Amino acid sequence: MDKLLIRGGRTLQGEVLVSGAKNAALPELCAALLTADPVTLLNVPQLQDVSTMLKLIRNMGVTAERADDGTVRIDASALNTPEAPYELVKTMRASVLALGPLLARFGEATVSLPGGCAIGSRPVDQHIKGLAAMGAEIVVEHGYMIAKLPAGWTRLKGARITTDMVTVTGTENFLMAAALAEGETVLENAAQEPEISDLAEMLIAMGAKIEGHGTSRIRIQGVDQLHGCTHRVVADRIEAGTFLCAVAATGGDVMLRHGRADHLDAVIEKLREAGATVQAVEGGIRVQSAGGATLKAQGFRTTEYPGFPTDMQAQFMTLNCIAQGTATVTETIFENRFMHVNELVRLGAKIQTDGKVAVIEGVPRLSGATVMATDLRASASLVIAGLVADGETVVDRIYHLDRGYDCMESKLRGIGADIERVKA
Numbered sequence: 001m002d003k004l005l006i007r008g009g010r011t012l013q014g015e016v017l018v019s020g021a022k023n024a025a026l027p028e029l030c031a032a033l034l035t036a037d038p039v040t041l042l043n044v045p046q047l048q049d050v051s052t053m054l055k056l057i058r059n060m061g062v063t064a065e066r067a068d069d070g071t072v073r074i075d076a077s078a079l080n081t082p083e084a085p086y087e088l089v090k091t092m093r094a095s096v097l098a099l100g101p102l103l104a105r106f107g108e109a110t111v112s113l114p115g116g117c118a119i120g121s122r123p124v125d126q127h128i129k130g131l132a133a134m135g136a137e138i139v140v141e142h143g144y145m146i147a148k149l150p151a152g153w154t155r156l157k158g159a160r161i162t163t164d165m166v167t168v169t170g171t172e173n174f175l176m177a178a179a180l181a182e183g184e185t186v187l188e189n190a191a192q193e194p195e196i197s198d199l200a201e202m203l204i205a206m207g208a209k210i211e212g213h214g215t216s217r218i219r220i221q222g223v224d225q226l227h228g229c230t231h232r233v234v235a236d237r238i239e240a241g242t243f244l245c246a247v248a249a250t251g252g253d254v255m256l257r258h259g260r261a262d263h264l265d266a267v268i269e270k271l272r273e274a275g276a277t278v279q280a281v282e283g284g285i286r287v288q289s290a291g292g293a294t295l296k297a298q299g300f301r302t303t304e305y306p307g308f309p310t311d312m313q314a315q316f317m318t319l320n321c322i323a324q325g326t327a328t329v330t331e332t333i334f335e336n337r338f339m340h341v342n343e344l345v346r347l348g349a350k351i352q353t354d355g356k357v358a359v360i361e362g363v364p365r366l367s368g369a370t371v372m373a374t375d376l377r378a379s380a381s382l383v384i385a386g387l388v389a390d391g392e393t394v395v396d397r398i399y400h401l402d403r404g405y406d407c408m409e410s411k412l413r414g415i416g417a418d419i420e421r422v423k424a
C-alpha cells in the first residue's frame with residue numbers, strides 16, 4: 001500500500017487548480033444511465049471512486065470512455081444488465097445511486113446493500129422508502145435490493161416524498177427517478193448541497209423539468225424521455241476547503257483557481273474567525289494566513305448544507321489542534337466520524353472525545369510520526385497535520401485519500417509542500 005512521506009514546517013505559496021467535485025461526478029455518471037443518447041461530462045476528477053463508478057456502469061453494458069483532460073463520454077444505449085454487484089458496491093457506497101436511474105429507465109434494478117463503513121452504519125432505508133412511494137416494489141434478499149415496477153406498469157409514478165432526515169444521495173436518487181416518472185414528484189426535506197443543484201442542472205439539460213433545487217422542496221414534472229447533454233462538473237468544495245485549512249494551518253498565500261467561495265460560507269466564516277484572510281476573487285478563492293499559533297481555535301457543529309459540512313470536520317480539527325485556545329466540535333451527521341482523533345493524538349494533539357463531541361486544546365507544536373489513514377476525510381486531516389508537524393510524518397493506507405482527492409500530493413508539492421508518495 002502506498003504511503004505519503006511529509007516533512008513539515010513549510011509555508012504554502014502559489015496556485016492550486018480545484019478539480020471537479022467527486023460528489024457531483026458520481027451521481028452524474030449515474031444520470032447518464034437515464035438516456036440512450038450519448039452524454040459527455042467535462043471536468044470529471046481523476047479519482048478511484050470515479051474509476052469504480054465507471055467499472056460499475058461498464059459492467060451493466062454501458063460504453064464509457066475517459067480522456068486525460070477530465071472528459072468522460074458515456075453511451076448507455078446498450079445497457080443490458082441493470083445490476084450493481086456487491087464486489088463494487090462494498091468499496092463505494094455511492095453505487096446506490098444506480099438504483100433510481102435503473103428503475104426509472106428499465107423498470108428493474110438489482111443493487112447490493114452497501115453495508116457499514118468506517119464512519120458508522122449508513123442505512124439506505126430512506127432510498128427504499130422514497131422509491132417505494134413512487135410505486136417500486138423492493139425486496140431485500142441475499143444482501144441485494146431487488147426492485148421492479150408492479151405488473152402492468154411501464155413507469156414509476158410521481159409522489160410526495162418526505163424523508164425522515166436530510167439525505168444527499170437519497171435526494172439524488174429521487175431526482176433521477178422522478179425525472180422519468182409519470183406526473184409530479186415533490187421532495188420535501190430535500191438536501192440543498194451544491195452537488196444536488198449541479199445534478200439538477202444536468203438533468204434539466206437532458207430535458208427534465210425540475211424546480212426548487214438548492215432549497216428543501218424540489219418539484220419534478222416527469223417526462224417520457226430524456227436526451228443526451230454535455231455538462232461540466234461543478235468545482236469540488238470539499239477539496240477547496242481542505243486546501244483552505246491546509247494553508248490556514250501552515251501559513252502562506254495561495255490562490256485556489258476555480259474554487260467556489262459561495263459554496264463554502266460556513267467554513268470560510270470559521271477560518272476568518274480563526275484569523276486567516278479568505279477572499280472570493282475573480283476565478284477562485286485566495287487564502288492568506290500567518291499560520292500556527294496566530295490562529296484562534298473555533299468550535300462548530302456539523303450540519304447539512306448550508307451548515308458546516310461533516311466532510312470538513314476532520315481537516316478543521318487539525319487546524320484547531322495547533323491554534324490558541326480550546327474548541328468544541330460536535331459531529332451530528334455520522335455516528336463514528338472521529339477516527340482521526342487517535343492518530344492526531346499520536347502526533348501530539350490534545351483531544352478528548354465523548355460520543356459526538358470532541359474538545360480540542362491547542363498545542364504549540366505537533367511532532368511527526370507514522371499515522372494511519374482510516375477514511376477519506378480523516379486522511380486529509382492527517383496530511384494537514386503532517387504539513388505543520390516538526391520532522392517527518394508518514395501517512396499510511398492512503399488508498400482512502402486516492403478515493404476522493406485528485407493528485408493531492410502533486411498539488412501540495414506545487415505550492416511548496418515537502419511531500420512524496422512512497423510506492424508499496
Ligand code: UD1
Pocket residue numbers: 022023026093094121122123124125126127128165166167168169170310311333334335
Ligand atoms: C453524502 C456524501 C458524503 C457526505 C454525506 C453527508 C456523496 C457521494 N457522499 O453521503 O461525502 O459525507 O453526504 O454530507 O455525495 N441515512 C439514513 N438512511 C438513509 C440515508 C441516510 O439513516 O436511507 C443517514 C445516514 O446514516 C447519515 C445521514 O442520514 O447519518 C446523512 O446521510 P446522507 O446524506 O445520506 O449521506 P450520503 O448521501 O451517503
